[in-house]
Amino acid sequence: MKKALFLFLLFLLAGITAKAQPDLQSLQQEWVDAIKMGDSTSGFYWDDRSLIYSKIKTGDAESIMQVFKKEEIHNLQGYSPIQSFQHDTFRYITVGKLFTSADSLMLLTGWREVEGSWLKETDVILTLESETTQISSVSDRLFDQERKKWVELANQHNPEAHIKVSYTEDATYFGNGRKSEGRQEIAERYSYMENPNYQVDLEKERLWRISESNVLEIGRYFTGAERRGNGGLYVILWEKQESGEWQIELDFNF
Incomplete structure (x- = not known):
């Protein structure tokens, strides 16, 4: 009986731990939707947007909204996740692709849990110019x-x-x-x-x-x-x- 109770508690604890994993894909999609709608994205960021690095065909930009308002960036269409990496329980890195009518962009985001909310610490946005991302x-x-x-x-x-x-x-x-x-x-x-x-x-x-x-x-x-x-x-x-x-x-x- 004690063994069964112990196993049940372990199972319950595992379930709680699994539920605690952040849904960063949905948050990233909400961020994409905000940009598409022209809404402010400041609420997605930990402090300010100084930790944004962009190397896209339009060049660097001071804020994420400026990046996507550049003339050469047309019609942000969506986001597709590639992989996530866990630093610890309150810091993650996610990598995915942003799709526009003109280019595919690599988006890397460093996430940090701050007072119960998951916020972006940094964004790295790069135009994918290579036909394949595979390394020889x-x-x-x-x-x-x-x-x-x-x-x-x-x-x-x-x-x-x-x-x-x-x-x-x-x-x-x-x-x-x-x-x-x-x-x-x-x-x-x-x-x-x-x-x-x-x-x-x-x-x-x-x-x-x-x-x-x-x-x-x-x-x-x-x-x-x-x-x-x-x-x-x-x-x-x-x-x-x-x-x-x-x-x-x-x-x-x-």
């Missing part, structure tokens, strides 16, 4: 090496030198609700890496080819000498330079 085995190995180089430089405790090698001059960093631009600002944000005891490692979850010169990566970072737990989530937008080298154009982590 050769490219996969190349980015394994780039990731390994990033880790080696990070663990040398010289963030200024690290950022100079790994990031573009005008790179953007999002973290903890703050935006930093350019190598100097990003190096200052990573000043904690100067601690001689600091250690970090990266593990890829997935890569998407956005264009011939851009690849989007989501993975997990682990800090400390021992890799405990599932790690935290990071996002990198790689950009191919004229020299043929790949550097980081956008860096986001929780």
